[in-house]
Amino acid sequence: MIHFELFIMFFKIGLFAIGGGLATLPLLKEALLDSGRMSHGEFIDMVAISQATPGPIGINMATYAGFKAAGVTGGLIATAGIVTPSLIIIILIARFMQDYADNSIVKDALAGIRPAAAGMIAAAGLYIFGNSVVMFDLFPSAGWFSLKTAALFVLLGIFYLFKKGNPVFYLLAGAAAGIIFL
């Protein structure tokens, strides 16, 4: 019974979260914290662990909450619940796009959406830059600029400019530099 409840709960969260993993946060807060299923400390732990481990944040939180509620199967079922709405909706849209790929209205709409996606990705880039290299809003008391992160940014940037290469290499280099220097 708890499994069925978990599935429905996370299906709903997947259905109403628009705009990415962090959009699931208020919904999760309502479903887990406000309902008394989790304590405040457990909830904070869930968010912190989900942000600091590999994988999409929303999936991490679903697995964590499901595991805490009903063990390994709970984690699996909560995750299945949160991805099911995506699967259904995206398959329907993808099918529609395939069928109407030559339709001029669909083509025009996509021609408008592409630059918007570029703008949204630029905004995400600025946000993450503001939380890693210059600290726009994190730890304002510690100063807004860190020479070490700025140096790392410039160094990796110059390397990428000349060498390109696999993004995973840069992520691993960033992790290693973080452990040693930051």
Added chain:
Amino acid sequence: MKNLIQLFTIFFRIGLFSIGGGYVMLPMLKEEVVNKRKWLTDEEILDFYAIGQATPGIIAVNTATFVGYSQKGIAGSLSATAGIVAPSIIIITLISAFFTEFREVLIIQKAFAGIRVAVSVLLLFIVAGLIKKGAKYKTGVVIILAAFAGITFFKVSPVLIVAASAAAGIASGALRRKIIRQEKKL
């Protein structure tokens, strides 16, 4: 069958290395399916990413489902999605079973601080490439700036941005065709 396994492993790897949110997957996704395998074009990735942001669900899962479907239909979307969630399931299950004070481990926080810097470098180059492509025509420049300002300064929902830009695309397309028709008449 080979493609299904390939989809699973590609998205498993992307899931394993995308730390801290959906936008982190973009550089890896581009490398794997555009540069390396030539399954999709830059434009198609942008379509999927934009629609994935404006539809319900987690962006990374939406994008995986899209890419999987484009390659192998429903079976493809299922194996790509299974691939992107598998690392989370394994890692989170292990952590919640064995660690209780995870957030206090300093070395992990330091590693992630470094990873975030690397991600901003990768995104900088992706954004530069996208803007170069999108800025070829005037409407594109206007839409890029509007979408950027909408998210950064006015906290507009991505749903609204995608809907408005689709409408702008349709309107400018209709206008363009009308002009062409009138020119033909003259």
